[in-house]
Amino acid sequence: MGDLPGLNNLVANTAYLRAQHVHPDELRKQRLSLMLPKRKMSSALQAAAGRKYESLCERQLIGRKLFQQFLGAFNPQYRVTTEFLEELSDWSFAEDEAREKAKQSILAKFCQPESRSFLSYLTGEAAERCKSLSDNNFDMLGQIREATRDFLRGKPFSEYLNNVFYRFLQWKEYEKQEISDRYFYEFRTLGKGGFGEAGTPGYMAPEILRQEYSCTSVDWWALGCSIDEMVAARLPFKDFREKVQIEEVTRRTLEDDCKFEHKHFDAPTQDIIRRFLEKKPVYRLGCRSGDDPRNHAFFKSINFRRLEAGLWRPAWVPKSNVVYANDTDRFRDTSEVENVKFEAKDEKFYKQFSTGAVSIRWQKEMVDSGVFDELNRPNLNGRGCETAWESRTCIVL
Template identity: 25%
Template sequence: MEIETMAANCALLKARDAGNAYRKGRSRKWKEILHFPHINQCKELENSIERDYYSLCVNQPIGKQLFKLFCATEPKLQHLIDLLEEMAKYEVTTDDLKKTSRDKLINKFKTSQSSMVREMVHKEMQNGNLNMENFISSCHSALHEYLSGAPFSEYQNSMYFDRFLQWKMVERRPVTQDNFREYRILGKGGFGEVCACQSRASGKMYACKKLVKKRVKRQGGEKMVLKEKQILERVNSRFVVSLAYTYETKDSLCLVLTVMDGGDLGFHIYKMGNQKLDKNRVQFYAAEVLCGLDHLHKHNVVYRDLKPENILLDYEGHIRISDLGLAEILPENKLVKGRVGTAGYMAPEVVAGTSYGVSVDWWGLGCLIYEMTAKKPPFRNHKEQISKKDLEQRILEKVELYDKMFDEETQNICQKLLAKNPKERLGCRSGQGAEVIKSHQFFKNINFTLLEAGMMQPPFIPDPRAIYCDDVSDIDQFAAVKGVTLDEADEAFYAEFNTGSVTVPWQTEMIETECFKDLNVFGPHGTRSQDLDRSEQIQSTVSEFQSSSLKIQSPLSRSRLLGKIFRRAKDEPAEPILSKSSAGYEKL
C-alpha cells in the first residue's frame, strides 16, 4: 500500500470514528452553522408552508418530534401518542412473542382513559373474532384522524410549531462545499469521482458523488442527472441510498449520499479471498435487495442496473441499492423501452429491444443471487473476454449452468427469476410482485417484518478499521474535458439541480447526531425562549439571517491553517489540508 493511500485511509478512519461518537466530528462553530433565526424572521415561511398534518407531524422527523413534545403537555394527547407507539412496536414483534404482545395491546385499548379508544375496541370485537391486522389499521387511522383535528390546530399556535419553523429555516438555507470536510476518493462513476465527506455541522459521514459539469454536458447527461436526483428525492428506504444534499461548485454538481463504509458486493465476492459467500449472506443480501426493489417499484421506479458493484454495505453489514442513474419512472400502467443497463446483466427483453416494466429488476435479482453463489455471472466467467454481441446471444439463447455450489432452493429461485420469458418469471405474473418472491423457500429463514424494520442481525459485519475499496492509486483519474464551454444556458439546469438539503434525510441527520437534542431548548418551566418571543422587535430581515448564518470560514485562511497545525483539540477529527485549484479542492 502506498503512502498516499495510507495517509488517506488514516484520515478517513479518524473522521469516521469521530462521526460515530457523540458531538465529535462537529466543527467548533457548529452552533453558528445551525443558528436559529428569531421567530419574527420566519413570517414568510409561516404564511407559505403547507398546513398538512401528515406532512408536518408524521412524515417529517423533526416535525414528528415537536408534535410529540406538544402532545406531552396534555395527558390525553400523550396517551394517544403512547398507543400509536405501542402499535408500532407490536408490528415488529417476533412471532414467539406475538400472542403476549397482542393481549397486552388489546388490554391497553380496553382500559384506555379515552372513551374514543374504548369504543374502537368494542366496535372491532363485536363479531367475536378480532383480526389484529385490521384492528391496528383501523385504530391507527382513527387516532391520526383525531390528532389531525383540534390538536393539530392548537399545535400550530404553540411554541413547538414556532420552533419547527425555525428548524425549517435552517434546513432551507443554501448549501455549498464549505458545509463539508472532504476525504479520500472511494470510487468513480460515469461523470466523476465519489469521495467520503463529513458534515461540519453534525459530524455525520456521507459520500459525495461529483458530476463534472463539462463531462455531463459533453455526454448530454443533463436529463439523466436530473432524473437520478428526482428519483432519489422521491424514495425513502433503508435499502436504497438516501440523498441528503445537492450543491454545485465551479466545476461540479454534487450529490451528497448515504456513506456505505463496507464496500460493494463485487469487492466482497472477488477481492476478499477465494472463499465464496456463504448461503446466509447470500440470502440476507438478496432479501434486502428485494425489499429495496419493492420500494422502488411501489414508487413506479424501475431500477435497470442491478449488479454487485451497485450494491453497497454499511458498517453494520446492511446493504443499500446505489447509483440510480439508469433508473426510470414508469408512466401509469405503461411500459418503457431502451437498451439500458450493464452488459451481461440486462434481461432478454432489454437485449431484444422490446417494451418492459419491473420484470427486468427481477431478472437482475436472479443474476445477483447466481453470482453471489457461483462467484461468476450466469452467462460468462469472471473477467472472460467476450464480445457484447456474443454475450447478448448467450442471454437470449443459453441456459445458465448450475454446479454443486447451488442447493435445491438456490437453483430453483435462480431458474424462476432467470426465465427468458418475462411472463413466466417469478414475480411478474399479474398481481404478484415482491410478495410471491418473499414467500419462496429460498427466503424461509428471513423474517421480512423484522428485516424491513432494521431489526435483523446481518450475518457479516465489516471490520471498522478496514477500508473496503481500492487503493487511491488504483482508481483511475478522469482526463481533463476539452472542447466544452459552459455558458449561461447551462445555468437553468444547474439551478434546478442545486436545491440544497433534502427534508427527511437532513432532519434525520439532526436527530441521529443529537444536534436536535442539543439545540431544541426552550425557556424555564415550559416557557418560550428569547428567540421564540414574538413581542420582540427584530431589525434584521430573513435575507440578512441567511447571509450571516451561512458564513462558514474557508479552510484556506492562514489563521485556520496555523490553528490546525498548532492548536487542534484532541477530539477534533483530522481534516485534509486543501488547496484551491481550477478543478476544485485538492490535497496538498
C-alpha cells in the same frame, strides 16, 4: 518528487477510520457549524411539502419524529397517543413471550378507564371497543389504531401545522440540496446513497440493452444477478475477473440461459434466479400484478416486518474498521470501464437526476447518524445559516 502511489487513498481511508472513532463530545463540537436554514428560506418549500398527514407525520421519518415530539410536549392527551402507537408497534414486532407481555401491557395501560393512560380521546363505538378489549377480541386492536390515527389527523395535526411545522420545512431545505459531482463521488465511495447496479455491465436487463422502455423491471433483474453473484461469486453472464468484451456480455444476456454450476445453488435459489432473469419483463418475477417476490420459498426464513424495522440480525456484518475499497481515487472519474469521458450531452443528462437526496433514505441517515438530534436542539433552531450545508462526510457519519 511525484506523489507516492496510493498516498491519497491512504490519507482518505485513514481520515475515514479516524472519523468512526471520534469521541461523541468532539463530534458534537464539529457539528456546531451545521445549522438549519433560517425559517424565511423554507417558505417556498411549504407548498411542495404538502399538508397530508400520512406523508408528513408517518412516512417521512423526520416528520414523524417532529410530530411525536410536538404531541409529547403539547398536552397529556396527545402524549398518550404517541405512547399507545409506540407500544402497539413494539407488540407487532415482538415474538413469543415478549409479544404476550406487550399485549397484556396494552390492555392494562390503555384500555382500563381507571388507568392514567386510558385512551380518553376516543368517542362513540371506538371508545366502547377500547373498554371491552380483552384476550378474546384483541384482533379489534387494529380498529382502535385507526380511530387513533383519525383523531391525530384532526385537531392535533392542525395545531402542529400552525406551531412547529416550520422545523420540518427547514429539514426539507437541507434535503433538497443538489448532489454535485463531489457529492456523487463521496456518496458512492462510502456507500451512502449510491445509484444502484442497473447501469453496470453484467447487471443490465435485456430491455436496457435493447434501448427499450424500462421501469422497475430492471431492478428485479439486477436483484437476480446479485443473488447469483452472492452464491457463486460470479455474475450470471460473466465469470469473476473474466476478460470479455462488453458486446459478448450483451450477447449472453440477450441469448443465453443462466447456468447453476456452484454446489450452493439449491432448488429455491435456482428458481428465484430464473424467475428474476426472465428475458421478457412481462414474465419476470415482481413485474406482474399482485406478484410479491417476498412470498417465494427463497425468503421463507426471513421475517420481513422485523427486517424492515431493523430488528433482523444479518448473517454477515461488515467490520467498522475496514474500508472496502482498493483505490478510492478510481471512483472519482471512472466506473467499471476505464477512461470514460463525459461529453456535453452527458453533463446535460446528469443534471436531470442531480436534484437532491431520496427523502426516506436521507432522513433515516440523518436520524441514525445523530445529526437530527444535534441540529434539532431548541437553542440551535433559532440560529440559521445563509448558505446551504456543504458536504462534511466524515462528520455526519
